[in-house]
């Protein structure tokens with residue numbers, strides 16, 4: 084490219100940018116779009132004192148400038164965001180409210196208190212719709228069986244009360260990228276194989292319904308899938324996910340999975356897995372050898388039947404839940420040294436024995452530490468340096484010795500439970516703000532808040 088041609092190119096770019104701006108700011112909404120929106124407003128129930136967008140829709144202002152409304156350069160409404168607008172009652176269901184919004188690409192009515200069913204016009208009369216978000220409402224009834232919305236990319240109906248089967252039209256939405264149906268009352272069988280035809284699928288969430296999810300032996304989703312959330316889906320077996328090389332989030336909690344956690348699971352996403360929830364299953368252990376992915380920051384294995392060595396987590400983990408298992412081993416000596424950036428650690432009720440390793444002191448970012456209901460022995464370690472600790476539960480163990488005065492340094496501590504151990508001596512002055520329930524069941528402890536005085 085010669086200097087002069089690149090110069091004229093920049094002029095051209097500059098002009099188109101400049102005039103683009105002018106047309107954008109000069110956009111006025113078309114009369115019929117304004118009439119449609121005002122009719123919609125008149126038929127929506129909302130609390131004017133809580134509304135920030137709808138409340139300002141009126142004749143005096145130009146409708147493309149109304150809160151929650153975006154138009155294209157021809158004055159057609161393209162985006163309508165009425166989330167968190169204190170809407171209640173049913174979604175207007177007459178054709179007249181929706182027909183004519185033919186350029187609408189994005190519609191959100193999420194985080195309101197809408198009731199009633201999903202009006203058919205939403206799925207049939209908005210030919211350009213790409214994103215539909217009705218999450219966090221109280222919508223009920225069945226989801227319409229079919230829909231011609233060929234361009235739909237993101238559908239979020241989560242956190243409502245929808246019932247009946249997952250509608251068949253979903254598997255025909257060729258552009259579907261994100262599907263969230265979690266926390267509803269959907270029922271029936273879902274064959275995961277049907278999702279493998281969706282070439283654009285990126286995130287799938289069917290959790291917390293009454294669904295029974297199954298799949299064939301050669302099942303595989305497209306490799307770009309990034310998030311698979313199938314909690315409470317009555318799954319008896321692990322699907323083969325070995326090919327999911329982009330997976331960042333996997334939730335298979337509250338299913339009926341058993342046996343060893345296969346070691347391929349740690350290789351999902353090519354080592355980029357960030358979130359794994361396998362809690363509330365019947366897993367008995369981790370298949371060896373295994374290497375946790377370095378980037379894993381949430382690992383939830385609670386309420387399984389894990390036995391044997393306590394797995395040493397990767398160093399970035401900030402939420403680690405091993406509670407309600409059956410380890411019957413002791414916490415490895417250097418365990419605290421890998422929890423340096425961990426905020427939450429629980430291994431409550433997991434048949435842990437031995438002493439609490441001194442290295443726990445190095446887990447100094449912890450906000451919650453729960454080692455309750457185990458067979459731990461020895462002293463309470465020195466953890467006065469955990470300046471963010473809010474909750475410490477060491478109850479129902481066999482810990483002995485006196486309560487370290489250091490505990491009074493924990494300025495953020497709002498919940499403490501040392502009850503039912505073999506602790507002795509005077510309760511440090513700084514801890515008397517906690518009730519006697521935090522200390523009961525230790526025969527050797529004395530002084531306030533306990534009634535027993537020290538001699």
Ligand SMILES: *[C@@H]1O[C@H](CO)[C@@H](O)[C@H](O)[C@H]1NC(C)=O
Nearest residue numbers: 136138139140141142143144
């Ligand atoms: C119309 O809405 C604007 C912005 O919310 C407000 O300032 C104005 O007072 C309203 N006009 C009428 C007639 O309600």
Ligand SMILES: *[C@@H]1O[C@H](CO)[C@@H](O)[C@H](O)[C@H]1NC(C)=O
Nearest residue numbers: 276279299300301302303304
């Ligand atoms: C799985 O295998 C069956 C037959 O064994 C075949 O009909 C089906 O198309 C396969 N599915 C996929 C996703 O490859």
Ligand SMILES: *[C@@H]1O[C@H](CO)[C@@H](O)[C@H](O)[C@H]1NC(C)=O
Nearest residue numbers: 300301302303304323325326
């Ligand atoms: C995984 O991907 C490879 C390569 O793309 C393919 O050959 C193989 O059949 C896939 N495995 C499954 C179970 O789909």
Ligand SMILES: *[C@@H]1O[C@H](CO)[C@@H](O)[C@H](O)[C@H]1NC(C)=O
Nearest residue numbers: 314336337360362363381383
């Ligand atoms: C893991 O799943 C369980 C059950 O579905 C849920 O209660 C828990 O909050 C999840 N854990 C995380 C860290 O999200």
Ligand SMILES: *[C@@H]1O[C@H](CO)[C@@H](O)[C@H](O)[C@H]1NC(C)=O
Nearest residue numbers: 416417420441442443444445
């Ligand atoms: C805590 O961390 C420090 C600094 O990394 C290290 O020197 C020390 O040995 C650790 N403490 C324990 C008990 O492992």
Ligand SMILES: *[C@@H]1O[C@H](CO)[C@@H](O)[C@H](O)[C@H]1NC(C)=O
Nearest residue numbers: 478479499500502503520521
């Ligand atoms: C401490 O744990 C014991 C045993 O689980 C329980 O009875 C008690 O209420 C708890 N105390 C507090 C203050 O939470």
Ligand SMILES: CC(=O)N[C@H]1CO[C@H](CO)[C@@H](O)[C@@H]1O
Nearest residue numbers: 121122123124125126175177
């Ligand atoms: C169903 C319903 O409430 N329809 C009303 C919608 O708003 C228009 C006025 O804009 C009324 O005429 C309808 O009765």
